[in-house]
Amino acid sequence: MSALPEYALYAIRYARRDARRRDHFIGGDPHDAPMPMDYFVWAAIGPDRAFVIDSGFTEEVGTARGRAFLRCPVASLPLVGLDGNEVKDVILTHLHYDHVGNFHKFPKAEFHLQEKEIHYTTGRHMRYPFLAHSFEVEDIVGLVRLNFAGRLRLYEGPVELAPGLTLHPVGGHTPGMQFVRVHTSRGWVVLASDVTHYYENMEAGRPFVAAFHVGEMLEAYDALRAAAPSPQHIVPGHDPLVLRRYPPPRPDLEGIVARLDVMPKE
């Protein structure tokens, strides 16, 4: 078991938005307080292979949606020693606009996704704006083109992409959602992505507003806990607490990059 490679694991914040607590829980929230949202991409860098996890949105799409765009996620990869032009593997946790934009900036990459997510985003539910508004149609069309180009790897279930890196499908947020488990020097870290947007969604069992299936979202919180050695090994997808709990790899990257392969504060 100790032969498993250890990955360096980073979160890179590329955008943010102001929001209120009521925006993030089904049924709202009695406390009318600010609850801003951060937007991240992640990178897992092992001795032999490197994986980028999600690709963020473009400045154009983010601005149109009223998000505060801080930096291009792909142009930021050199901060952790990667070059988007050379990246071979991009894992897509799901196809929401803030996770799959910029796919065109990885000219050499294969993209790893659950097949259900392509079925969902080209299927009957996209006629409903309530569900479709979280996707950019050009992203979905672009993914279909990538598939015809032989650059999409579609999975039906859990998969070990490499020793020390596994993908885990769960429902709830979208039908083809997956989270990523990465082996690091502190053991297995579970990158939840939007399986839980905030620590609080999972810890309090209060589902996030963007839900395809509420029951499966609650079960997905259990799946995160089952996959992680401790709650401190689960990293939510959009919580500003991530940059407070985890240190930057260098002092000048404070507020931009967090190291997730070390234990969090608290």
Ligand SMILES: [Zn+2]
């Ligand atoms: Zn999402």
